[in-house]
Amino acid sequence: MKLAQDFDREHTEFGKLVLSIVSQLQPYVKHRIYIAETTGIVPHNMYRSTGIIDDAMIELYKKYEGHIKGEETLKLKFFTLVSEKLSQLFKKEAFHKNTMSTNEILNRELEKLEEIIEMDISDGLHLKGDFDDISYHQSDFEQPSFLYDDAEKN
Template sequence: MITQELSQLRKENNFDHFYEKILAFEPSLKEFISRKLHLAENLGIIDKKFYKPNDILDDVYLEVFNNFNNKINAKDLRKKLFIKSVEKIDEKTILGHQLDNHINSDKILKEELQTLNEKYTVDGDGDFILYDELDDISYHQDDFKPSNLILDDSLEKLMLEKLNLENSTLESVKKKKLFGGLFYNLPPASKSIIELHIYGNQSVEDISEIMNIQRKMVEQVIESVKEKFKLIL
């Protein structure tokens, strides 16, 4: 088992081989970190190329290595890797902690789903506005925290594909701003699910394990977010 091999490498204080093993165990982690940083750069939250994905990955693996629990199973190890990755990125940005291993995620997501399913969205000041008024949202755009609401083409394309909205187009600048703004303003736990699904290429089952929530809750969030985006496409 992978955890037994890692435990032995930890006893031998062999970080190089530990790194190779854990990298092969969860290869999508690096892509997840890269996409998270890319998103923060795109929104103007951090300077472009200021942080390197490999540096954050090194920090995550080193911390896991130094604090490795030889009783951990593969499921909990995967969960820990993603949580630590988000924590490391949050330390370097102003995104705030999105994954917390000690909160009642099910309870929070139930509350967030109520918000996602309402016929309202949230503007930059946190005020609720009717979806019917989205056509008049342009005067709100300067109130959003990000300096840039338009995601680059690669991020847009990936999001549309993963949400099965690839037949939709974001031709106008206005729609692109709405798309980026709605994504930025997703509730924290719901956004974590979407980021794991899109940027981490994690399945519903994987996300359920990582965030320790029911599978049906993950499915409901993904579907609710998809329906929310459909309103502006």
């Protein structure tokens, strides 16, 4: 009975130590994920810091519960596990750096399909590109010719 109580007490203390370290670990993981997202290694909003910390915490419990006594040693081991998890993740997801998002492709195609419609004086609707035809602009660069009626009178 006493052995079970000791185990419960040690388990509770280990859990409290781990949870106290999580608050220090959170900004580190968020920043590493942010850097990976901005450099294109990982797609945006695909990974959360809490998920990576949870995975490392499970591994920490499996491997080291009851074996690590000091807070500094536990903190070092926890940070090491998280760093290894992030490194593995970045190696696995590195192919994203050389790929293009389907959203980018979609936006480019939609821009090409966009049609700008203009209205003329007689309320007729025309595509903007219709007036880019050369037949509408042949006289743009010609000097207008003026006829003088006075020339015959002189």
